[in-house]
Amino acid sequence: MLLRALVWQHRSVPSQCFRGRAMAELYSGVPSHGRTNREIEVKLAVADAPALLRALARLRGVSHGRVFERNTLYDTPDSSLRRAGCLLRLRIETPAPLAGRSMSKPAPLRGERLRAILASKVPLRSPSRRYKERLERERSISKPRDWPRILGSLGFNPVFRYEKYRTTFRLPGLEMDLDETPVGTFLELEGAPGKIDRVARALGFSPRDYNRATYGELYAAYCRKHGRSPRNMLFQH
Numbered sequence: 001m002l003l004r005a006l007v008w009q010h011r012s013v014p015s016q017c018f019r020g021r022a023m024a025e026l027y028s029g030v031p032s033h034g035r036t037n038r039e040i041e042v043k044l045a046v047a048d049a050p051a052l053l054r055a056l057a058r059l060r061g062v063s064h065g066r067v068f069e070r071n072t073l074y075d076t077p078d079s080s081l082r083r084a085g086c087l088l089r090l091r092i093e094t095p096a097p098l099a100g101r102s103m104s105k106p107a108p109l110r111g112e113r114l115r116a117i118l119a120s121k122v123p124l125r126s127p128s129r130r131y132k133e134r135l136e137r138e139r140s141i142s143k144p145r146d147w148p149r150i151l152g153s154l155g156f157n158p159v160f161r162y163e164k165y166r167t168t169f170r171l172p173g174l175e176m177d178l179d180e181t182p183v184g185t186f187l188e189l190e191g192a193p194g195k196i197d198r199v200a201r202a203l204g205f206s207p208r209d210y211n212r213a214t215y216g217e218l219y220a221a222y223c224r225k226h227g228r229s230p231r232n233m234l235f236q237h
Contacts, residue, residue: 039121039136041190042210043218044200049185052178055203061169061176067093067115069164072148073216074156085123087134087214088156092116092144096165116144131193132212162215162233174199181215182233183222 046052074088075081081088093115118141124133141147148158165180174191176199187203189196197207213221219233 036135036137038124039134039190040131040193040196041188042131042196042200042212044187044189044203044205044209045211046178046185046187049178049180052187052203056169056176056178059171059199059202061171064168064170066096066098066165066167068096069093069166071162071164071215072158073160073162074151075159076155077157079159082159087119087121088151089119089121090116090144090147090151091119098167114144116141116147118147128193129212130207130210131196160216160232162219163235164215171195171199179215181218182235183219186211186218 070092072090074090095113117138119136119138121134121136124135126133151157163182167178169176169178174189174195177188177190179186179188189199200206200209211218215233220230222228223230
């Protein structure tokens with residue numbers, strides 16, 4: 001089955017994620033040999049991006065480039081995935097030029113090859129509320145333009161779109177993603193809890209700064225703060 005082939009082959013997965021014919025058929029055309037990852041991460045709000053880039057350089061974080069992401073979340077008409085804390089996302093990445101010290105948001109590089117990734121995630125019960133923990137499975141897909149139709153035929157509708165520029169850095173055992181979004185800049189740290197704590201501290205953060213929210217939740221909070229009606233989290237192109 002498509003959805004189970006991507007992520008949900010675990011006893012800890014909420015049973016709500018399997019309800020409905022669409023969930024039973026999702027990914028039926030995709031090989032099921034992908035690997036499920038345990039995702040442990042936090043977000044950190046970044047007030048001074050150039051200073052953070054200098055700090056990352058001092059830590060000798062290895063840069064793996066910058067991309068422009070177009071993300072679309074899909075759900076059933078009764079929002080069963082959201083209510084169960086699950087996620088189904090189609091992401092399209094385009095290589096983007098590295099940001100300067102101003103962290104400006106230029107257009108993606110023209111003519112570069114797109115990369116499309118279909119991801120599914122489910123929450124995990126964790127004794128710690130400090131980190132966000134989920135099971136995740138991703139698969140690169142071809143012909144991304146066909147997938148909205150494919151997902152729609154299975155009963156999944158687009159419910160939220162969001163864009164961001166992501167610059168990825170890595171240290172041994174830790175991925176650091178610097179995300180420039182329409183509602184602010186954030187650093188995601190993903191890895192073992194001890195590694196997250198040590199690197200966060202070296203960058204000037206403490207556990208009080210950890211945020212477990214999704215980008216949809218951050219966007220909704222931003223709209224409430226500024227008296228706006230939530231729509232999609234997009235740049236003004």
